[in-house]
Amino acid sequence: MALHDNTQAAPVIALEGVGKMFRTADGADRAVLEGVDLTLREGEIVAMLGKSGSGKSTLLRIMAGLVGADRGTVQFRGRPLQGAAEGIAMVFQSFALFPWLTVQQNVELGLEAQGVAGPERTRRAEAAIDMIGLSGFNSALPRELSGGMRQRVGIARALVTEPDLLLMDEAFSALDVLTGETLRDEMLGLWQSGRANIRSILIVSHNIEEAVMMADRIVILSSDPGRVRAEVPVPFPRPRNRDDAQVRALVDEVYTLMTSPATPGPRVPAATAAQALGYRLPDADIGQMEAVLDLLHESPFFGRADLPHLAAEAGLTDDDLLPACEAMQLLGLAHIERGDISATALGRVYYQTPPPERKVLFGKQLLAHVALAAHIRRELEESEHGEVGEEAVLRELEAYLKPEEAETVLRIAIDWGRFGEVYGYSLHSGMLMLPDLVPSA
Structure with missing residues (x-):
């Protein structure tokens, strides 16, 4: 059974050719977003997925009017979006609650900014607090609430303004699984009842x-720069059964899109080692990588697994599993294709190698496949004091990444390099050094 067709509904917000640049340390411009076309229409919920570097948060802030686009146009309700609307x-x-304000005061903030009179603010805030299931907590401070209750306050603060467009930036990810699922289901209940008067939601x-x-539709962004690489309709009525065969098949399809190259054919290697230095390493913990690789070799997988099934068995979120799998593929320990992951011959050797000897194999693969690690090692060998x-x-x-992104990539490279005994690092001095120069504990 398909949902009603929203393609002819009125646009709530429309982006055409949107691009956003940042300036690197050497003065060059680099695109965070490029050529993004996206329309959200009345009566639909759209989800946006993308790896690190896809510009999801930047795009969301452009749509909220918090930052401007450098290229293209953004129209909200048929008019150019200029600042917060x-x-x-x-x-x-x-x-993002003010800790010194009560629940009631936090919820009233948006109405106060709009100039709504005090009695009307109070009435509408009380109604929003009741609608989101926090009746009786109006005078509580955020520190007195659980994480789920604090997020309810954040949602009530957004709903009280009766927005046409609600933007949710990973709104459930800081919550435990059960709380997140409960709040998600309640939001869907509010949406379908029409009580919140929202026209469109972007998650x-x-x-x-x-x-x-x-x-109702999933938008997938590619990375560096962020572009819309795929749009996937979700043709199932709500409520949806996560165990339904068609739902599982669609989950598999999205996993496939998320783990496949943005364009068909083999990945093109960086033209030079210098260009490869800017490669955005997946933020993967080595312990998680090894745990996933070990699990992959055991029952019921024996070397090959469907990624959603592996995620369930490993008890990892997509935010943890996908970077770990990407790192394993980068290091030649696994191969990902069409939403499945399989161990390579080297991955099988790694699995069978005792933990102390694994470090040697890890370090060898790191130098062979991660340009930044090889560059650091070469710099150390050529320096006077190592x-x-x-x-x-x-x-x-x-020269390739934003400062905060550069710090993240270097932290990952340091963690991987120390594990593989390719180089050492002193937190006290901030110096990288050859392994034989690392002070013994």
Whole structure:
């Protein structure tokens, strides 16, 4: 049974050719977003997925009017969006509550900014608090509430303004699984009842199953720069059964899109080692990588697994599993194709190798496949004292990445390099050094 067709409904917000740039440390411009075309229409929930570097948060802030686009146009209700608009509200992952204000006062903030009179503010805030299931907690401070209750306050603060467009930036990801699912289901109940008077919802998520369970349409962004690489309709009525065969098949399809190259054919290697330094390493914990690889070799998988099934068995979210799998593929330990992961011959050897010897194999693969690690090692070998300051490496990375992204990539490279005994690092001095120069504990 298909849902009603929204393609002829009135646009709530429309982006055409949207691009956003940032300036690197060497003065060059680099695109975060490029050529993004996206329309949200009345009566639909859209979920947006993308890896790190896809510009999801930047795009969301452009749609909220918090930052401007450098290229293209953004129209809200048929008019150019210029700054924050009254008909757009946003729910953040971090709750973003003022800790010194009560629940009632936090919810009233948006109405106060719109100039709504005191008695009307009070009435509408009380109604929103009741609608989101927090009646009786109006005078409580955020520190007195659980995480789920604090996020309810954030949602009530957004709903009280009766926005045409609700933007949700990973709004359930900071919550435990059960609380997140409960709040998600309650939001869907409010949406379908029409009580919240919202015309359209955009959910930025890292959870593929959440996107399939909530959305009418899933938009997938590619990375570096962010572009819309695929749009997947979700043709199932709500409420949806996560165990339904058609739902599981769609989850598999989205996993396939999320783990496949953006364009058909083999990946094109970086033209030079210098260009490869800007590769955005997946933020993967080594312990999780090894746990996933070990699980992959055991029953019921024996070397090959469907990614959603593996995620369930490993008890990992997509935010943890996908970077771990990407890192394993990068290091030649696994291969991902069409939403399935399989161990390579080297991955099988790694699995059978005792833990102390694994470090040697890991380090060898790191130098062979991660340009940044090989570059650091080469710099150390060529330096007079076998040491290089992390600030020098950061400056090199900032020619390709934003400062905060460069710091993340260097932290990952340091963690991987220390594990593989390719180089050491002193947190006290901020120096990278050859392994034989690392002070013994």
